[in-house]
Amino acid sequence: MKMIKNKFLSGLLITGLFFGVNVSKAQKVAVPINSYGVWDRGEGIDDYLDPKADFVLGMEVSARWAEVQSKGPEKYDFSVFQQALNKALKFHKIVKLSINVGPDSPEWLYENGVPLVKVVSKKPKKHAKFPNYPYYLSEAYKNYYFELIKQFSLFLRNQPKEKFDCIAFVQVKTGSTGDEAPYKGEPIDKKYVIENKKGQWENFRIETFTQFKKYFNDVSERQIVLTFNSVDPENQPQANKWVMNTIDPQIGFGIKGGAYNRGHHLTGEQSFKEKWIPFLINPKGMKLFSASEMDQSWQHPIFNINTELGFYWSALSGLNTGLSSYNCSKGAIRYAMEHKEIRDIFKMYNKYAQQVYPASATSAFSVFHEGLNAADTIKFPEKTFGIAKEKNLERYKNICKAYASKGASLDDLNALTIGQVNQRERQTGYNDVGWEIAEGNYERFLTQINADQTSVGLYRVRGTIDKNSSKYDRFSRSFENVSGKNTMYFKFDDELFVNGKPKNLKFTITWLDKNAGSTWALRYSNGKQIKTAIEVKGKGDSKWKSVTVDVADMQLNHTGELKSDFVLVNTDKVDDIFNGIEVDIQRK
Numbered sequence: 001m002k003m004i005k006n007k008f009l010s011g012l013l014i015t016g017l018f019f020g021v022n023v024s025k026a027q028k029v030a031v032p033i034n035s036y037g038v039w040d041r042g043e044g045i046d047d048y049l050d051p052k053a054d055f056v057l058g059m060e061v062s063a064r065w066a067e068v069q070s071k072g073p074e075k076y077d078f079s080v081f082q083q084a085l086n087k088a089l090k091f092h093k094i095v096k097l098s099i100n101v102g103p104d105s106p107e108w109l110y111e112n113g114v115p116l117v118k119v120v121s122k123k124p125k126k127h128a129k130f131p132n133y134p135y136y137l138s139e140a141y142k143n144y145y146f147e148l149i150k151q152f153s154l155f156l157r158n159q160p161k162e163k164f165d166c167i168a169f170v171q172v173k174t175g176s177t178g179d180e181a182p183y184k185g186e187p188i189d190k191k192y193v194i195e196n197k198k199g200q201w202e203n204f205r206i207e208t209f210t211q212f213k214k215y216f217n218d219v220s221e222r223q224i225v226l227t228f229n230s231v232d233p234e235n236q237p238q239a240n241k242w243v244m245n246t247i248d249p250q251i252g253f254g255i256k257g258g259a260y261n262r263g264h265h266l267t268g269e270q271s272f273k274e275k276w277i278p279f280l281i282n283p284k285g286m287k288l289f290s291a292s293e294m295d296q297s298w299q300h301p302i303f304n305i306n307t308e309l310g311f312y313w314s315a316l317s318g319l320n321t322g323l324s325s326y327n328c329s330k331g332a333i334r335y336a337m338e339h340k341e342i343r344d345i346f347k348m349y350n351k352y353a354q355q356v357y358p359a360s361a362t363s364a365f366s367v368f369h370e371g372l373n374a375a376d377t378i379k380f381p382e383k384t385f386g387i388a389k390e391k392n393l394e395r396y397k398n399i400c401k402a403y404a405s406k407g408a409s410l411d412d413l414n415a416l417t418i419g420q421v422n423q424r425e426r427q428t429g430y431n432d433v434g435w436e437i438a439e440g441n442y443e444r445f446l447t448q449i450n451a452d453q454t455s456v457g458l459y460r461v462r463g464t465i466d467k468n469s470s471k472y473d474r475f476s477r478s479f480e481n482v483s484g485k486n487t488m489y490f491k492f493d494d495e496l497f498v499n500g501k502p503k504n505l506k507f508t509i510t511w512l513d514k515n516a517g518s519t520w521a522l523r524y525s526n527g528k529q530i531k532t533a534i535e536v537k538g539k540g541d542s543k544w545k546s547v548t549v550d551v552a553d554m555q556l557n558h559t560g561e562l563k564s565d566f567v568l569v570n571t572d573k574v575d576d577i578f579n580g581i582e583v584d585i586q587r588k
Helices: 002-014 077-092 107-111 140-159 200-217 237-246 269-280 307-320 330-338 340-353 394-402 420-424
Strands: 037-040 058-064 092-101 115-122 133-134 168-173 226-227 253-256 289-294 323-328 365-366 440-446 446-449 456-459 475-478 487-491 504-513 520-524 530-537 543-551 566-570 577-587
Touching: 037 340, 058 077, 077 092, 077 456, 092 237, 107 133, 107 140, 140 168, 140 200, 200 237, 237 289, 253 440, 269 289, 269 307, 307 340, 307 440, 323 330, 323 340, 330 340, 340 365, 365 446, 440 446, 504 520, 504 530, 530 543
Parallel strands: 037 058, 037 323, 058 092, 092 168, 168 226, 226 253, 253 289, 289 323
Antiparallel strands: 115 133, 365 440, 365 577, 446 487, 456 475, 475 577, 487 566, 504 543, 504 577, 520 530, 520 566
8 A cells, every 4th residue: 555655646746736726817716725615516505595505615517418519519508507607606606517428428429420339237227327328439529529628618718707706627527427437338339348458548538638628727818627537546547647747737636536425434445545635635745626426325225224324424534535525416415404413514524624734724623433444454464364355254254253342243244345336325234344444533633642552442332323323323432441541642733733822722522421420531731730621420321412621721742641732531440432522723
C-alpha cells in the first residue's frame, strides 16, 4: 500500500494542481468551502426557502443526451440547464451540471452512421433499461458527441454573469451513466468490444477529455472547472497521467469522491482514504475537490435495517474519505425533509465537511470505531488468522471469532468478497470484518492516541440492531478496567491553534449510561495543574446521552501523557462506553 501511495503522491506533487482558485476575472472559486456539504442531486426541492431544506447547500442537474437533442443533429435543447441556473440564482445556490451519454444517446444517431451495439448482461434486470449503446470508437459518434460538448460549453459560457457565477463545475461523462465504462454488459457482436487492455477505452476517454478541456478550460475568459470520474493512477493510468499533466494548474479539477457515503464497512474505504485525503483535507501544495452521490443504496436491505443508523455512519464514512460534496438523490432529499433525525445527520455532515484547514477550523471530532480490516497483516498475522486474500472466508471468520466477546459478528458471509457495489445492493446484514474497510475512528483534527491499546472497540453495543436501535449502537469504545485501560488520550491537530489559543472550547461527549453509579471524567492541564472539566455519574438507564462542558484554559501543546492535550478517565472500576467527542472552537 505504501509503495502505491508514495508513487501516486509524487506524480501529483510534481503537477502542483489546484482546484477552486481564481482563474480569471469572470470565474469565482469553483466550490467555496462554505458550500461543502449536502447537495440536491435530483431536484428534490422545489422551494429552497422551506425551513426543512436548510441542510441543502448546492444543486446538481443532469440531462440525457436524448433529451438535449431529441429532434436531430442540428437542434439543441438546454432548457433543463437554463431552468436550473434560473433556480440557482433565485435561491442563491451553486450548481453542478452534466450530460449523460452512452446509452442515453439519441436514437437518431443510429440512423446517421453510428453503429448500434446490443449487449448481454449478467444483471439483466438491473440493466434492462440500457438496451442500446453507440459504438464509441466510430468517427460518426465522435463527431456528434464532440459537437455536443462544444455547444454545451457555449450555452453555459454565454449566460448572463449572475447566472454564470452560479456554475460550480461540469462533470465529464464519457460512458454508461457516468460510470466511465463503455457498456453494462458484453456486446453481442464481438466486433464492437472495446478492449481496456489495449488502451482503446482510455484513449477514447482522453480524446473526450481533450474536447472538454478545449471548450471549457482553453478559453480566454469564463473558464469552467471540470470534474473527472475514474482517473485512478493504478486502474486508469493513462487517464490519470492526462489529467495530472494536461489540466492547467490555474484552473484545476475535481474527482469523484468514491462511494463511501453510501454505506459503511464497504470494501476499499481504507485504501481510498489513504490515497486521496492528503489532497482534500489540509492539502500541502495541491488541493482537490471531491463529489459523490447518494444513489438508491439507502433503499436497499443493508441500509434499511435501521435507516437513521445507515445515514449516520454513511455520512461519517464520507467525512472519513474527505468527501466535499454529498450529492443526494431526490428520494433521499425528500426523505430527509420529512425526518428531522436525518436532517440533523446531514447538518452534522455539512458542519464537518467544511473543516478543511485546521488553522481556521471551528470544530473537530472523533467518533469511535474499530474496523477489523482483513487486509491488515500486522494487526492480524497470517500465521494466526490465515492467508490474507480477499476471497479467504476463513480469515474473516477467524478475525471475527477473536472479537466475538466485543460483539463482533458476520451476518452475511456471501457479501464479504463481492465488492462495494454489490455490498450496497445485496448485503442483508452487518459485517464487522471486511477487506480494506476503515480501520480506526472517524476523525477530523482530533485524534485518539493509541486507540486500540488504550480502549476497547465494541460492536452492536446494546445487542441485535433493528429499527428501534440508536444510531450510536453500531460502534463504540469503552474502558476495560481488568486490563488497565482506564484512560483514553486525545490530541488536537498540530496546526489547529497555530494562530493562537482559542477563547473557548465546547466539548460534547456522547456516552452510554449503562451502569448506575459509574463515574468518569474529562481532565486536562492548564499548564500549572491537572484540572477536571467535568465528572459524570451514571443513572443506569441504558440510554445514550450527551454532556457538554466549556473549557477556556486548556494547555494545547501536546505536553500531557502520550503527548496528549486531554484525557477521558475512568474514575472507578466500571467500564464506561462512549460514542465520541465533538469540540466547537470559539476563536479570539
